[in-house]
Amino acid sequence: MKVTGFSDASRIVGRPAVAVAALAVLVGCTAQPTNGDAKGHSPIHIELPHSSPPGRTAGAKPTPAPTPSAVETTPPHIVYTRGDTGTGVRELQARLRQVAWLFDGPTGTYDDLTAQAVKGFQGRRGLPRTGETDAVTWRRLVAMTHRPGKWELYLMGGQPAAAPDRRCLTGRVLCISKTSRTLRWMVDGRTVSTMSVRFGTQFTPTREGVFHVYWKSRHHFSTLYHSPMPYAMFFSGGQAVHYSYDFAARGYAGGSHGCVNVRDEAAISDLYARVRNGDKVVVYW
Numbered sequence: 001m002k003v004t005g006f007s008d009a010s011r012i013v014g015r016p017a018v019a020v021a022a023l024a025v026l027v028g029c030t031a032q033p034t035n036g037d038a039k040g041h042s043p044i045h046i047e048l049p050h051s052s053p054p055g056r057t058a059g060a061k062p063t064p065a066p067t068p069s070a071v072e073t074t075p076p077h078i079v080y081t082r083g084d085t086g087t088g089v090r091e092l093q094a095r096l097r098q099v100a101w102l103f104d105g106p107t108g109t110y111d112d113l114t115a116q117a118v119k120g121f122q123g124r125r126g127l128p129r130t131g132e133t134d135a136v137t138w139r140r141l142v143a144m145t146h147r148p149g150k151w152e153l154y155l156m157g158g159q160p161a162a163a164p165d166r167r168c169l170t171g172r173v174l175c176i177s178k179t180s181r182t183l184r185w186m187v188d189g190r191t192v193s194t195m196s197v198r199f200g201t202q203f204t205p206t207r208e209g210v211f212h213v214y215w216k217s218r219h220h221f222s223t224l225y226h227s228p229m230p231y232a233m234f235f236s237g238g239q240a241v242h243y244s245y246d247f248a249a250r251g252y253a254g255g256s257h258g259c260v261n262v263r264d265e266a267a268i269s270d271l272y273a274r275v276r277n278g279d280k281v282v283v284y285w
Contacts, residue, residue, distance in 0.1 A: 076134035084110040087153065092133055094148035094155070095141050096121065105156055154181075156251040157196025157263055164191070165284045167210060172279040174233075174241060176260055178208070179285050181252070183241070183260065185271055192274075195267045198247045200239075200258035207258070211235040211281040216272065225257055231265075231272040235281040243268045 080092055085108055093106035093114055102117040115131035122137055123129045133141075150159075161182035168175035168186050175184040176197060183197045199206040213233050220232035220242065232242040244261035246254050251263070260283075262268040 076136050078132050078134050079138045080110055080133040082110050082112075082115055082131070089114070090153045091148055092118075092138075092141075094152045095145040097152075097155075098145040098148075099141070106153055106158075107156070108158060151252050154196075155253065157181075159196065161191075161194045165282050167280075167282045167284075172276070174213070174235070174275065174279065174281040176241075176281065176283045177285075178206070178283065183262070185274065193267060193271065195262055195264050195271070197241075198244065198252060198254070198256060198261040198263070201255040204255075204257045206256070206260060206283060207236050207239060208283045208285070209236075211283070213275055213277050213279045213281060216275070216277065218272065229259070231262075231268045233272065233275055241268075241271075241281070 080089055087108065089110050090106040090108045092110075093102055093108075096102035096114070096117045097106070099121065101121045102114065104113055118133055118137065119129045119131040121141065122131075125140055127137055127140070153159075159180060159182065161184055162177040162180035164175045164184055164186060165177070167173075168184065169189040171188065173184075173186045175186050176182075177184075178199060181197055181199070182194055184194050185192045213235050215232075215234040217232045217234070217240075218230065220229040220240075221227070222229050224238070228245065229240060229242040232240040234240040239258045239260070241260040241262065243265050244256065244259075244263060247256075247261040247263040248265070262271075
């Protein structure tokens with residue numbers, strides 16, 4: 001059917017509903033998926049210009065979209081992040097070791113290894129993988145671990161040294177504290193350097209008392225225990241202060257056969273160069 005104008009449309013008045021529907025389409029109507037009802041309502045729905053969308057009263061203002069609450073938009077509080085240092089970071093690292101996400105340290109410094117361990121822990125538990133220890137991550141980690149003891153926090157050394165024994169205050173002395181597990185190299189009461197040390201086990205304890213270095217052996221090898229003892233400084237029988245590869249690798253998880261182990265090779269190399277035969281050694285609690 002061809003519609004050329006309003007006069008043409010007037011000619012179809014009284015024609016069947018199909019023709020009326022066709023005209024409705026031409027003037028901007030939309031067809032609804034219905035065939036009318038028993039009351040004779042037309043199956044054609046006409047939307048007049050500027051009419052309100054279905055379900056909204058004409059003239060009513062649209063309902064604004066809900067905004068996120070403050071809890072949803074505020075990022076979690078950051079407890080520790082890269083570059084942080086201190087005992088709190090040591091505790092974080094010790095707890096990460098407990099759940100096998102960190103194998104080095106604790107060092108007390110939030111480094112890249114720590115960030116990677118945190119990121120792995122977060123990802124496994126469905127948390128955002130930021131590498132930063134936020135409040136949510138910290139609570140989850142604390143719930144899964146126990147509070148670390150002193151030697152878990154200082155498993156690889158770094159603990160503060162105990163006050164020197166009074167016998168260390170004169171002369172040239174290797175001042176060794178079993179309580180703090182540290183060695184001070186002292187000259188005339190002044191501490192020149194400090195390093196972490198490890199002692200013998202309960203079956204092969206390190207002897208306590210006042211001794212003197214009687215022999216130095218740079219590349220010493222133990223024929224009794226078949227292990228290297230570099231930078232050895234003997235002070236009591238077969239017991240010596242020396243560098244330990246095992247201490248460097250495992251920290252306080254192991255022990256010596258009675259010697260005083262040092263894990264910092266640079267530190268003991270410097271110490272070995274300074275110490276002379278005859279210098280005093282004090283081992284005390």
